[in-house]
Amino acid sequence: MANKLLSLENVSAHYVSQQGTRVVRAVDEVTLSLDAGETLGIVGESGSGKSTLALTILRLLPKAARIVGGRIMFEGEDLVDKPAAEMRRVRGKRIAMILQDPMASLNPLFTIGDQVGEPLRVHEGASRSSAWQRAIDLIKSVRIASPQTRVAQFPHEMSGGMRQRIVGAIGMSCEPRLLIADEPTTSLDLTIQAQYLDLLRELQRTHGLALIFITHNLGIVAKMCDQLAVMYAGRVVEQGPVSRVFSQPLHPYTKALLGSIPRMTEEREQLTAIDGQPPDLANLPAGCSFAARCPAAFARCQVEAPPDFTVEPGRSARCWLAAPTVHASIDQTIPLSRSAAS
């Protein structure tokens, strides 16, 4: 664990109503880790706690929410009990974040140069003119043509794709160690999306940057990520290397997600949709939170929530089916089961 760039250990963040009667477990006992230069994809449907998790790492939860447990180790420091003033020096400087909407992410009243240079002025005390010069370089690095001209323009003079790159340049300005991208491409069209993803990969390679990619697009995960964490109802239900999770999903939810992607190569009649709704996070069922929708659920799932089973190093799932003992009975060929049968 010592060489990990970021590791979350049993992190929980809950929203508590004013009377304290309603508790919404937006992020519940999340354990994740990320090496320098690695890309982690976090997928899950809307409301599964992906964005809340990102805000938890940056300690930017809304007033009603708080981190109720766990440790967030970043470069050897625990971010959970860092004083607010120090935390501010982490944001934008060591951990940067890209928000969803490129159209609205820029202040309409300031030039691109002022905005790209802002983190430099805030964190490194750069003068306006030196920040301006570095902004030109940054704009060039996100492959925008004629940066000398663009730097002095206003956001409304740019296209959506350019604005998104500018937002990327703002994120990169202080050379952070970790960049969190919260659905950065949802509002871009497909060709621009692809270009933007290429750009992010290139920036990642040249800067040795770790990337957390929050998305509900599994295609992007396949293209971009090394590690994958699947979130459901505030919990990470399955995680592991992308290739392993894609080829051999352990959790029925992951299987269902993978089954719901349209593929050109297969001649399937229908896409598999997942029936039912995610549970109310303020009123989680006693057992596994996916049990009600799970095609493979059995009696134990209704009464007891599965812990996080480590299946192989770096690969785990919160499902009874992944438990070492039960695993044998359902899975194809495991020597243990054969010897037990004979």
Add this chain to the structure above:
Amino acid sequence: MTVTTTPLAAAAASPAARTLKLWRLEGFPLIPVLILLLIAFVAVFADFLAPYDPQIGSLARRFRPPAWEAGGSMAHLLGTDHVGRDVLSRLIFGARVSMVVGLTAVLVAGGIGTLLGILSGYLGGWVDQVIMRVTDAWLALPALTFAIFLAAIVGPSELNIIVILGGVYWTRYARVVRGEVLSLKQREFVRLAVVAGCSKWLIMRRHILPNVLNSAIVLATLMLGVVIVTEASLSFLGVGVPPPKPAWGLMMADGKKGLMVGYWWLTVFPGICIMLMVLSANLLGDWLRVKLDPQLRQL
């Protein structure tokens, strides 16, 4: 068809050059600005421009009509008032009072209101509660009565009038600005600034304040009229600018008695002055609003 375009490279070399470019004379309200400049010029050089002393009249020459009316003379271009003071001279000196009182009071009200509105809207919580409850209480007080009450306590003087008007009218700014801030706070660029590690104060200064300034300026142009009229009312009631001093509102108030018996010039001329000043300020404010908004500025 040939279209002449400025080369993009020349358009923007430095931030300063860019800022200058914003002020191209495009839809510039020339006449209102000239009127305001004229009023300002007259206010500054009143001592040299006024033909008579505005505070000393001669009872022998009272109620002289303007020069072009029967009985008028070139000696008193716009006539004289009930104690024989030259109306033109009083208007010239009155410009100074109206300019100083009107603009400063609007600035004071705008400053207090904008500051409190931003704090209230951005910080929220108990700060918001306290500021908004005070604002509610303030708005519940009848403005003019409240102003008279304050004037009665501190006594009439130009400085006091400015403070009183500022103290009475800041609430409208606070309300409008707070509303703007509440919606700005949700905007993605403010969230990005938070994520980038900007402090609350920096965000309020750099991202919130410039974005509420448009509304504040538009409100200021409207408030200028209200403030000048309130100043006139206070003067009329004897708690405004102390009487021998010429203020347009005071002149109108004095002239009101003469209006019924045909001495129209005593009220009409200061009335026209107030109207021109307020109208010009409104038109200038409208232009500024468009100029300050990059969305509207684009061609």
